[in-house]
Amino acid sequence: xxxxxxxxxxxxxxxxxxxxxxxxxxxxxxxxxxxxxxxxxxxxxxxxxxxxxxxxxxxxxxxxxxxxxxxxxxxxxxxxxxxxxxxxxxxxxxxxxxxxxxxxxxxxxxxxxxxxxxxxxxxxxxxxxxxxxxxxxxxxxxxxxxxxxxxxxxxxxxxxxxxxxxxxxxxxxxxxxxxxxxxxxxxxxxxxx
Amino acid sequence: xxxxxxxxxxxxxxxxxxxxxxxxxxxxxxxxxxxxxxxxxxxxxxxxxxxxxxxxxxxxxxxxxxxxxxxxxxxxxxxxxxxxxxxxxxxxxxxxxxxxxxxxxx
Numbered sequence: 001x002x003x004x005x006x007x008x009x010x011x012x013x014x015x016x017x018x019x020x021x022x023x024x025x026x027x028x029x030x031x032x033x034x035x036x037x038x039x040x041x042x043x044x045x046x047x048x049x050x051x052x053x054x055x056x057x058x059x060x061x062x063x064x065x066x067x068x069x070x071x072x073x074x075x076x077x078x079x080x081x082x083x084x085x086x087x088x089x090x091x092x093x094x095x096x097x098x099x100x101x102x103x104x105x106x107x108x109x110x111x112x113x114x115x116x117x118x119x120x121x122x123x124x125x126x127x128x129x130x131x132x133x134x135x136x137x138x139x140x141x142x143x144x145x146x147x148x149x150x151x152x153x154x155x156x157x158x159x160x161x162x163x164x165x166x167x168x169x170x171x172x173x174x175x176x177x178x179x180x181x182x183x184x185x186x187x188x189x190x191x192x193x
Numbered sequence: 194x195x196x197x198x199x200x201x202x203x204x205x206x207x208x209x210x211x212x213x214x215x216x217x218x219x220x221x222x223x224x225x226x227x228x229x230x231x232x233x234x235x236x237x238x239x240x241x242x243x244x245x246x247x248x249x250x251x252x253x254x255x256x257x258x259x260x261x262x263x264x265x266x267x268x269x270x271x272x273x274x275x276x277x278x279x280x281x282x283x284x285x286x287x288x289x290x291x292x293x294x295x296x297x298x299x
Contacts, residue, residue, distance in 0.1 A: 002252045005262045039263070042213065043270050046204040053197045078245040122284075130242075130276070131283045137291035147292045151285070155197045158281040165244040165273035169236075171252075 001031055002171040006038050025186075027179040031172035032085070032163070047162065051192040054155035061152055063188070064093035065116055068100065069156045072120050075104050076127040079164035081172040086160075088177070088184040118143030119150065123157045205278065208271050214263040223268040224275030233260065233268065240269055241276040 001007040010018070014037050018029045036044035055066050067090035074082030087100045094100070098111075107117055118140045126132045140150055209220050222228045226241040232254040239247050255265055 002249055003262045003266055005266065009262075038266070042208065042211070042267065046200070046207045050197065050200040050204055053200050057196060126280055126284050130280050132287050134287045134290035137284075137288045141291060147288065150288055154281055154284050154288075155201075157284075158201065158277050161277035161280055162273045165240050165276065166269065168244040169240045169247045169269050169273070171247075171249070 001034065001173065002169075006031070006034055006170055010034070010037055025182040027182045028173075028175060030085075030175070030179060030183050031170070032081070032167065032183075035166060035170065035172075047159075048192050050155075051159045051163070054152075054159045056191045059152040060146070060149055061116075061156075062093070064090050064095075066152075066156050067093050068103065068116075069120060069123055069153055070160045071100065071104060073123055073127050073157050073160040074164045076124045077161070077164040077168070079167050081167040081174050082160060082164045084174065084177070084180050085183055088180040089187050092181075092184045092188060114143045115140075115145040115149065119145050119153045122150075123153060126154075126157060127161060201278075201281075205274060208267070208274060213267050214261060215267045219264075220267060220271045223271035224278075226272060226275060232257065233265075236265075237268060237272040240272040244273070 017037070018034075021029050021033070036048060038044070055070070056063065059066065061069075067086050071083050071086035071090055074086060083104070087104060091098075091100045103112065107120055112120075122132055122136050122140050125136060137150065141147070145153075205224075209224060210217060213220060215223075219229070223233075223237045226237055229237055232251075236247065236251045236255045239251060252265065255268075256262070260268075
């Protein structure tokens with residue numbers, strides 16, 4: 001972590017919480033947790049409310065679909081931490097043996113449904129080029145995604161275009177897969193709050 | 194997901210208008226990726242356009258004029274939320290145009 005305050009500038013109560021997390025999970029505390037717990041009134045609380053709504057609020061996209069979108073946005077941004085973290089959550093959420101890493105590498109040759117595929121392609125363009133136009137949206141609508149589904153997907157995209165930038169700018173440590181598995185279990189049981 | 198608009202609005206209001214170590218005008222400049230002096234301007238621009246290219250040296254350089262870590266924390270958060278907001282708003286406007294046209298065609 002490039003800012004010392006984010007690594008070790010937390011108050012006593014938060015440090016005690018980190019010790020509990022380390023004991024219970026037998027894993028290091030992920031840097032994303034350290035970020036949201038640092039001066040949480042500035043970023044952690046309001047951003048967690050956004051992420052909770054986008055990732056776990058009412059939507060006709062499943063939790064697995066939304067976690068896949070998060071991983072796809074992260075991969076487009078070349079954010080290793082968020083790609084691994086949310087691929088692990090999506091893998092666990094789908095629980096149908098679908099390979100998330102294969103999906104992230106090639107959307108064209110996999111079996112995901114057309115509305116989701118078209119939505120992911122649009123999110124990829126938005127993330128890569130910072131803009132999309134009405135024709136891009138018409139393609140997604142024509143593929144069968146509803147207007148509300150597109151809005152819901154844009155909320156996921158917003159969240160991970162924030163979080164991924166912070167992960168890379170602050171230099172999040174990328175731990176091994178066991179730490180991400182523990183994180184995935186937590187996000188599926190507790191959400192983003 | 195109508196609550197998302199409210200949650201996003203609260204986030205932007207907090208980081209730009211709430212208490213902070215950097216001034217509101219500096220935070221707004223980081224959010225807009227516009228009008229910041231170097232070297233902070235270069236860091237903010239990298240966060241907005243390609244955050245994966247940020248290096249240790251970028252952060253060290255941003256601290257050199259005397260900025261605290263808390264100020265850099267706030268400015269980087271504002272830069273990230275600002276860029277994501279511009280993307281989101283552009284996409285929603287495109288959707289509005291596309292869905293509006295689709296409705297008229299029907």
